[in-house]
Amino acid sequence: MAERVGVYVCHCGSNIAGTVDVENVATWAKDNIDGVVVSRDYQFMCSSLGQELIEEDIKNENLNRIVVAACSPHLHEKTFRRACSNAGLNPYFMQMASIREQVSWVTTDKSAATQKAKALISGAIHRVQLHEELTPSKVNVTPTTLVVGGGIAGIQAAIELADAGYPVYLVEREPSIGGHMAQFDKTFPTLDCAACILTPKMSDVDAHENITLMSYSEVEEVTGFVGNFHVKIRKKARYVNEADCTGCGICIEKCPKSIVDDVFETGIGYRKAVYRPFPQAVPKYPVIDTESCIYFDTGKCKACEKFCPTDAIDFEQKDTFIELDVGNIILATGYDMFDAFKIPQYGYGRLPNVYTNLEFERLCNAAGPTEGNIVLRDGVTKPESVAIVHCVGSRDKNHNPYCSAVCCMAALKFGHLVMEKTGADVTSCYIDMRPTFKNYEEFYDRLMDEGMNFIRGKVAEITDNALTPEEEGKVIVQVEDTLAGKIRRLPVDMVILMSAMEPKADARDTALKFGISCSMDGWFTERHPKLDPVATMTDGIFIAGVCQGPKDIPDTVAQGAAAAARIQGMISRGEVEIEPIVASIDPGTCSGCRICNNLCPFNAIDYLEEEGISEVNAALCKGCGTCVSACPAGAITGAHFNNQQIYAELDGLLFDAAETRESVEAAGQPAGVQGR
Amino acid sequence: MTEKAKLALYWAASCGGCEIAVLGIDDKILKVDEAFEIVFWPCVMDGKVRDVENLADGEIDVCLFNGGIRTSEQEYMAKLLRKKSKVLVAFGSCAHEGCIPGLANLSNRKEIFQISYHDTPSTVNPEGIEPQTETETPNGTLHLPFFYDTLKTLDQTVPVDYYVPGCPPEADRIWDAISAILEQNLPAPGSVIGAKSTVCDTCPRTRSEKKIKKFYRTWEIIPDPDICLLEQGIICAGVATRAGCGALCPSVNSPCIGCYGPTDGVEDFGARLLSALASVIDSDDPEEIQRIIEDGMPDPAGTLYRFGLAGGLLRRNILQTNGQKKSQAMGSTVSEV
Amino acid sequence: MTDQTFEPKIIAFLCNWCSYRAADMAGTARIKYNPNIRTIRVMCSGRVDPIFVMKAFALGADGVMIAGCHPGECHYIEQNYKTMRRYELLKHTLRAFGIEDHRLRLQWASAAEGALLAKAIDEMTEQVRALGPLNWSQYWGSDEFDEATFEKIALEHAEALEVSA
């Protein structure tokens, strides 16, 4: 049946009408394109009056297809779809032509703009007539949530959801939750101790009836889709029986093997072979590190077992696997530190008294290897002068182009701590100071008052090669003072490198496992950089904290809470709608050639062995259409983007090329039975 | 007894294989004779164009037309038979999508003449004579058809009711088509009388997920007899080719070359196959991808469009003579048929 | 052949997530570029079927641009790599048809790169303008027989036969 199309050309004030002859376009459409019944131009289509105009016409002129030529569909597609459904028309019978962003705003020549607008509108009109009725399918949402990563972001999200009364599984790779925040000493700008504000939250997690904590565990595999994920989790063997362990710590005390702890103590402290990363660790159960354990090495020792009062040690323990059904997933997998060895001219690893920021956090942390004494590598001498080097691996094309966002403030914090604890004078070498948040600038002022020195310039090198007697035995920081316009050599006792935040070494694998995408740098990509910062392209998978990009604790906590809130909404609604823009395979045409099978990163295409054909799981399909254009049999159709619709749009877009191609339409098309 | 239905068979630009194929249906040919009165079939019985012209319009019930349209005579005959037939069937790959003769669309009249009348080793043509549309002889003017730059499929010249694919169509498929016509249970006009799915459906080889690191030409490797040829890097068009042949080639370790053409609704066989093959190339590095493609497919047009060039969306390569019309190319005599 | 008055018609397939947003961004930033581009929105550059490109040329387009997210930044994770593969083979094939490389362009543009996309469009427009119109269907040749001539031939045949008879 012939479709009845209504065309609405928006003036958008003068935004469009200023460049495009909208009246002309509207009348042209009605006079020249088949199917157009109504064609109007109107001041502001997005206004309620504009929408009513459409609704009225649908009723009175019984239109069954709508074309709105206005701004970008990314702005008002929803608006006009709603208008259609209000008038009882399937929302997918509406098509927009972006004649503002893509015509009036980018074109100077009026007639050219008008011609281009005609093309886009003609494309939309041709296309919309072939649109098919689509209705989003609904699936139930399992009220359980999986939170991956037990840093402050994950902790916050877990607690928010748990407090709302929904069950949460919190999976942490390390033996204890707490993440990087647990390693910090103080937090800027308030200087309250990180542990003091973090550990209560950690024990909340431990105690909460709605939270199941799985530390020393990793997600192996994720299947399913929004509302109905199925995850497989590997619980790594602790060799300590959690049921029996009281966390008394005797095993740790008795363990004869002590090794450098390069995870929690960042390599400047020691731990035993059976260990708990830090005293307030949650859960309290220790872990035996088979790498360094004497028993696992030589088959002798078992000291821990001998002394354990509750026989909780179990050398026979194996990894176990747990399978869960969850409705939503929050990724809060955090970050790694930039490896300062990559900048040899800064002497890290060669010059004893060059530390990284994380090392320094441990250094001045009361629970750290030096009981919070800021000392040189010899473990006793207090530094009299300290230089802080900013942007180590950040804002550096050789390593990471981005700004790590927190280092400036952390540097100020360090400056304060050093001066407070040692009275040493502190010099910060920065490119730009970026104290951009509530009370940050004030903190910067405070440090300037406290007498911290600031040199604006990127440090060229750090060396122990003294050129003058006073440089002897010092670490010399060579930097161009860009404000004074001279090269400076700062002989200091200690240097702190503000290393960049980097995506987790395995961020890309994680992204692949959960079916989300990464930026070039390796940060997880949010659905929209401004308007949807915690959701991802994959429904039901959310991201929170630094895994999405460098940020400080307040932002991280905010994101954790935001992700939790998004999920609460979905759970309380109980079901989610799934975009009907998906691919489907015609079983009659599919021959099971299996070209499409490994093209889908969301594993939405299953091969049915017995039928010998492939099938699309609509719930998993994201509608990208890659399989559609790959299917050699033309067996796959992409809803709302099927070939006929695209051909029609092409045909319309090239309306003015028509004269040169009378014969094309006939080409390869069924001819019907003339000539009888 | 009631009058038998009238059947015509004609060949235009084709090798004649389709004609043989019709006879290849063995004794069933007698059934055909029972059912039809054959009014015109130059290949097997005498007949004059005039006889056809004398028929009333639509008097022929079914015309099986094989071969593409390469000359003005063929175009005339196509139009004539269209006029006289109730049901016109594009029979075989040539009429359907151009087939091998269509590959000449990668060239043009001038080049084709140059090769066939001058350059081929077997040609002796010292005077360099080329076919003329008109030749004066004592007994008057002789006419030869005009040879077009571009070979057209039947439906690019006249409306076609049905298509029977294949080079040539398999005997059974031919019989299926004929019986469909006899029993009057034909599909919707304009459709292809054939299977819905592709050759893989009937291919005995085992298939798994596909990843191609290198395309092999058939002589470069001895393929494993049980595994999908494409997975072994041999360009097999079976994935994109309409079933109906019973996977003859793959079952004898030779890749499908696509003679049955595309499945329903596919407008360009070559592009369809192109997309499928490219999608499973196992590399994300542009240089490597280029290497894989250029080493593995030196002649893309010939590989992807062996049968479907003339019937495809582009139909031919860029024409150096810039689409010069016959009128420009040769006076304006029309009566060379 | 360069025809200064010639305004090429270029079809651009833009992916919904990066390049279409880049176009939006170019608009919001009021970056002016040649009006010769006519866009089709697809969810992902991976949806761009080589047939679409062939069809565009057959329908009279002088050039086709396929734009998508940068490799590694695809919103569907890795689909634009398939686009990259198809593009290479498609280009290889179009060469065999005598279609110049500049008439088909693969352009990566992230949602933030409106200026880049605009620049690419201008560049391509100029390249295609320099190549001149493609107007593909002209190469197909048109029928030689209208009804009249058709009848005339039939007539000639009739006469011819009568003579010999």
Next chain:
Amino acid sequence: MRYGYYPGCSLSHSAKPYGDSIQSIRTPLDIELKEVEDWNCCGATEYVALNKTAAFALVGRNLALGSQEGFETLVTPCSACYLNLKKTDHYMGKFKDLDKKTNEALAAGGLSYKPGSLKVRHMLDIVVNDIGFDKIREHVTRPLEGLKVASYYGCLIVRPEFEEFFDDPELPTHMDKLMETLGAEVVDFSMKTHCCGGHMPQISTDTAYSLIYGILNEAQKNGADLLVTICPMCQLNLDAYQAQVNKQYKTKFNLPILYFTQMMGLAFGASEKELGLGKEFVQAAPALKKIGTAVEKAQEKPKRRKRGDKTLPMPQKKVEVKYG
């Protein structure tokens, strides 16, 4: 392998040992060096500061001659020449008007040069990348065991970094690997790419000496017996002004400065004469006596930490973190 060869002025005079030693290792490694006919000075590091066009034309002439003789690669052992040749080729390609100017100047001499037609490479690049450590190892008849060397690149070869530098400009390591291949022990040396002072000794001795001091001091501190260099200028400064530096800084440096090609010659068993040894100010002979005196040091087993030892462990290079 056949290369166009641009020795540069110093190799026949101040850096004759460099030239000689190159000749002596050429044969075993069969590196065919065809000297560019009628080449001229590259203008060293200063000329470009005085008159750009003339300076680039001066270098351009050598490139023109080189490409005229049909070479693909132009090899030079001198870092200053390397920089000038590479810079000229690179800038001519990058800046059209410079290309035009330079070619106009060349035209006067009936010459022309198309940027990019010659690949300018340093001798060290050829040795480590074209010949390769394995082939070199085959020719080592007299391993330099027992010799502690600091490999010193100087600044000209690493910066500015034009398109593809054959090593890491921040921390080049090819020469280290080469020395290890020859059997020598390489000491840690953070001054690798620091400036030797260039022509500063003629301009401001204090500046020059402070730079030289820095380099020698670091080498000495790290226990080097000698420094190995790839640049005639560096060799000259570090060698010739060592005495003055000792006077000024009250130090007792006695560090011979040798060319990497001399070290290779030594390891290949060439005679001291062939390698022009003995011509250096700071005599290498004493240091070279150590060759072959390497002591098998028993690999010490990880010592346990003593009670009350407060020292903090040093950072260890991270081994790729493997999760899961």
